[in-house]
Amino acid sequence: MxxxxxxxxxxxxxxxxxxxxxxxxxxxxxxxxxxxxxxxxxxxxxxxxxxxxxxxxxxxxxxxxxxxxxxxxxxREVDQIGQIKMFKIRGSAWTMGGLSTESLLKTHFEKSNGKMN
Amino acid sequence: MWSNENFILAPLEVKRARKRLFFSFLFIFSIFFSIFFQVLSFPLQEKNKLLLANQITNGLNRANIVDRNGSLMATSIPAWSISAHPHEVLEPRQSAITLHKLMPEKSLEFLTKQLESNSKYVEIDRVSSPRRIDLILNSGVTGIHFSKTQTRLYPKGNLASHILGNVNRDGIGLAGIEHEMDDKLKSNLNSVQLTIDTNIQYILETEIKKQIKFFEAKSAAGIVLNVTNGEILAISSYPTFDVNFFGEASSNQKFNRATFGNYDMGSTFKLINTAIAIDSGKVKLEEKFNTTKPLKFGRHRIDDFRYLDKPANVAEILVNSSNIGSALIAERIGPETQKHYFDLLELTKKPDLPLLEVSKPIFNSKWPRLTSITASYGYGIAVSPIQLASAISCIFNDGKFITPKLIKNKNEIIKKRVFSKKTSLTMRKLARAVVTHPDGSGKKANAYGYLVGGKTGTAEIISNSGGFKKNANLSSFIGAFPINAPKFLVLVLIEEPKPQFQKLKHNYTTGGQVAAPVVRKIIQKIAPILNVHPIVKNLPKIEQTLKLDILYDNSKVKNASL
Structure with a gap:
């Protein structure tokens, strides 16, 4: 015990x-x-x-x-936003090596679209 | 040698002694183990967890109120309260002068009275900054005591002040969300998230304020609502006040017109009347009504702002905002059908919003014929702007009614069909026509590219003595955008704008002149925040799909009645 x-x-x-x-x-x-x-x-x-x-x-x-x-x-007001077409690009004043801005943009968009495709 | 054998005990007594010993040990061990387990389990007990949680939030135990983006709208921050034990203050007058220099907003008389008081304890300042405490400690004034407390702060000041409300000095909600969500704010550590967007709220308040100033108006209300889920993105009432100085605001400033104000809305109700007429099938869109002369119902005469020179169809009645035409349409609908739709649109009951300041609509509950007729053009039933906004958003939201909500939660949205999809589409076309049609009253609401559709309202205001106030209008515009697939609704009401002939070369104070331009500006500013892009390229195409031929080609009118 x-x-x-x-x-x-x-x-x-x-x-x-x-x-x-x-x-x-x-x-x-x-x-x-x-x-x-x-x-x-x-x-x-x-x-x-x-x-x-x-x-x-x-x-x-x-x-x-x-x-x-x-x-x-x-x-910004919406009517301040426009499309590029709205601008009148003067080809003679905006030429680069014989190419107008318009044609440069066109080539650029065509290339972009080609890449996307 | 000492041994057990030296004792001679009867076997029975030995047995008993052993039993006693055994039970004694058992007893002592059970005490030991119970203490042991209790000590071990102490930190794990639930009440201790709560105790710890309370310690963490000590002093900051009222939850924040945040907007839909998590931006703080109301918060509690630590502060100090200053008190004095006058019997401990040496030179009370001089001490009061010293304190007055440190807290100039407290008058010298008040401080002197407090410090010379016979009480054991007096309060000097309820909420003070730590810097002030430092200055008082360094001033050498005796008998001043400090205790840590908390104060409710509203960092956005005037913004959504009517919605937020306020708390009293004991931290109990007095008004607005602070009152209605008091228990949750007090007990819950999580913030209460509103559906309000502070940026949209600011734009709404700023644009309304500008127009109030321009038209020298008395008051205003505004709402921006998401029609697809009922979330209130902004809600404003003017005049407003800084919530941080709630006590200093007048009752007129504190009055929440957007949810607590009841108004005879006027012509904006014609959208509801037309939708009921088309949806119930009681009237066809091309049906013509005689709107060339005033109508008489007993003692009442119903007039138009300008009479139409020939009977007009339902679409023309809405675009030209004809009271006479609307009344005739209501006659065709009948009081029972009209009341049934008003009930479905919850225009006859108090809106379910988590606010103290929500009013019941005012109307004759028997809905007699006269109420039915006047309700068609927005008289005889006074509702709050939030009720009007939710009813109209139902018309634009494919006919589905959604209760507006102020608290952001994951609760399922309950949609109740009131109108058919077809009715909704027709109504959207009509609403667009109000903004684009040459006769439309809402042309000034046309935000280019956002396809605004809506309705103007110009109601006379009932005076306190009965009858209508002279030259006092409630000018409103309610519109949704983009109306081809509405997402958001904007409502602006401006009370008692004054004619501005010098600035505008006219004296009009109608909804189209006063409220519609504000809605246009608001939409132009809030759309980029709401990720709604202006439609530029396909605009003519979409416009064509929204055009109602019946408004532009009368040859399609088939039936003529009245």
Whole structure:
């Protein structure tokens, strides 16, 4: 009987030690986790502020103003878009080695079509 | 030597002792193991997961509202609140002067009153920046305390302000999406995504604002809707306000005309009346009605803006926007059939939108003959602009009704057939004729290459004392593009535009003059964003397929009635 008592006591002590070690380890890990969470939280807060600033700076009104003032861009009307045929190309003024722009474009399109085929 | 043999115990007692010992060990072990397993399982418990999640979002626990492209429309950011414990403040007057220099928006009187208060705790500023906190800390003023809080911020300012709404100081939604989605925003870590596109919203608001200024109008509303899935891409009400300063906005500014305003829409309803007439089979497109003289229904007289010199067919009635013709068509349709279609188009019930500010339509529920007649040209039933937009988009969308939606989700789109495909095609041709025909009232909406089709509306506004206001119109245009296969719908309503003879050399404030040009500009600007390309090469061919011979060739007229 006493052997059983010693064995049980021994198991209980070992279990206690293991339990204590695990418990400490969990506590440490939790403390570390809380620290990490705090850091993540702080980063998230900073990220939100940056995102908000970004949204403020990319407000369509601001973008439109910047595009107009800095790049000279403005909204195009559809009737401003035309086809190449609409331009009257003066062959004599736009000649390159005896070839007019019109004939150059024609050759280019023919070549492109040939490649595609 | 000590041994067990030195004790003489009765066998029965030994047995009992062994049993006791065994159960004692069993008891102790069970305690040990229960503690052991509990400690091990602690980090895995569900409630701890939630605890961790809350720790992560601590202080930022209200979800963002984003547009369809993920662009932030509402967010919560950390801030500091400033309070004071007056009994800890040395020299309250001098401290108030110092604080006033650091926060000039707070009056010296207010700060002095707060710091000289007998209370244990007073609030100085609800939301402050970290920089201000630094300055106060360095100022040497005693008895000031700071606590971390959060504030709701709307980076786009005025944009879609009526839709977003606002929250109170405790973070509870007060209006708009903030109110209707309050629980989801509070509990869910995921953002609420709207169907709104901020770029399209900006274009809609800017163009409406320009026209408001030009015509010195009172107010306006505008909607851009995807007719194929019911998504609201932009929705605007004017006057507007900056959501960040919700408390400072007047009730007139906060009033969402697009969903909460009820209007007698006027001639835009003729599209609905004509679609019902054709779809129900009660009237044929080529049938003629006498539109040369005013009509009398009891005490009521129905007039036209300009009388047609000869009887007109259904197509001509719509293109010329004849009230008389529409009333005669409604007579043929009958109140029951008309009401049935109005119910199907959900014009007689409150629209299902996740907003607090959504109104019920106003009409006579008995739907008498007179209501039926006046409803044919947009009077006697007051609906909100969003209801008109969804009803008209049904006509253009092959006759399928889709409930408009503001929240982007993967829910299945429920389509309800109201009109036949054939009716829809005829109506699209008619809508195109309103914009291209020489007699059409919507010519100014014709954005080259985008095949706009629609209808103008010029309604008189009912005054608060009853009757109609003098010289006060509700000018509107509702149009879809490209009308051969409509994808998007634009509605613009401008309330009480003033005649601009100096600028325009005429005094017209009709839908065709005021709202149609705005719709054209909006379409030209939003089409590239929506990936709709202008049709240039095949335009004449497509135009030909959309042409209604009946409008251009009178010889095809077969029947004549009335």
């Amino acid at each position: 006493w052997k059983l008592s010693i064995l049980c006591s021994f198991i209980a002590i070992i279990t206690g030690i293991i339990l204590n070690v695990i418990s400490n380890s969990i506590q440490n890990k939790q403390a570390h986790l809380v620290k990490l969470e705090k850091q993540i939280n702080e980063k998230k807060e900073k990220l939100r502020i940056l995102e908000t600033e970004w949204e403020y700076h990319t407000h369509p009104k601001k973008l439109m103003e910047i595009a107009e003032n800095e790049l000279g861009m403005s909204s």
